[in-house]
Amino acid sequence: MTHTKVILLACGSFNPPTFMHLRMFELARDHLNRLGRYQVIGGIVSPVHDDYGKKELISSTHRVSLLRLALQDSDWIFLSDWEVNQKSWVRTRLVLQHHQNKLNMYASELGSNKRHLDADVPEWVAHAQKYCAGSNCGVVVKLLCGGDLLDSFNSPGLWLKEDIESLIGDHGLAVVTRAGSDSYKCIYESDLLSKHQNNIVVVTEWIANEISSTKIRRALRRGESVKYLLPPDVIDYIKNNGLYSSSIDNKYQLFANSTSALTPSPNDIIMTLDVPDSSGNYNSPSHQLQNALAELPPASSSSPTTLESKRARPGHAVAMRKVHLGSRETDLETVGEVTDEEKETRVEIQITEDGTIRVISDKETTV
Ligand SMILES: Nc1ncnc2c1ncn2[C@@H]1O[C@H](COP(=O)(O)OP(=O)(O)OP(=O)(O)O)[C@@H](O)[C@H]1O
């Protein structure tokens, strides 16, 4: 039986790269090879362009350096800096097409003896060439992603339908399961994904690991250890260049200062909000809340959540939440209330990773 040679290409922010980004490749390679239809011959990491503009995205210069350090121990996964060197953000379909074309071009040039591999050849091409005989290379570049990225295909307006068709139909997908995503359900619920189901390989991560770049950035911001979550050289580079350690915004009230006796969870953010006193004076709480919420990462790229606040008034709501699920919108709901109209000036709320907001204490707290 002939095996299709595969190069796995992962797109993303890698902000910073974590052990889980690297594990994703190992998991997918094992799984695809075991299926008996594929032979994974290489991996490519393509960090997203600076113009992607995702919140807290550090410069590609640093992300590229971090990735080089993260990948130095791998003998089959390579960095591609093509995407970051483009003039602006590039759609993922075009990223895959570029790498596929490049590979095909080198294969055919080698086959026709027009060109020999030289120093300019990207590392990942040189590596792939070891597995190719002349122009009959026949390597397919597949997209490697986590379950959350597959979910995002169903987010209205985020991906072009023809791009999804091409990504799955022409290239194929290897999806590593991730907590919070149900990849099989996601495929089932989408006509488009179901249509190309035979070209989507779901790789179950049995040793579930919820390392995410967002959580790493949060830990770094708080001065907490990230040892054993990132490669040591990546940690050193981050420290030496003072990355991700911007001072904690005073909107956030950490547990250390909190009067709350709840057990802190690394997933949780505590903040305090100004609310009006009984005379109706307040320091624009809704504005503060809006700003505070804007600082938070979305609950998931697959279910964008717009958080909205409503102007507080004594004795009533201080925070409102609006959730967009696909094209549906849930109603605004009250998530915090101040019942005591006495001289209360602050209310402490907790916003968890999944976007839930709850009032922890409506007693006056110190900031
Ligand atoms: N723990 C994980 N399990 C499975 N896939 C993951 C995991 N972490 C990242 N990925 C996948 O790696 C790719 C690149 O991820 P990305 O750089 O966006 O990391 P992230 O940790 O999701 O980032 P952020 O937390 O900043 O949104 C995506 O396809 C993402 O789904």
Ligand SMILES: NC(=O)c1ccc[n+]([C@@H]2O[C@H](COP(=O)(O)O)[C@@H](O)[C@H]2O)c1
């Ligand atoms: N239409 C598209 O091609 C499209 C849309 C959204 C995200 N993406 C890509 O998916 C990746 C998402 O990365 P994050 O999970 O870090 O946001 C990035 O590489 C980004 O370029 C592509």
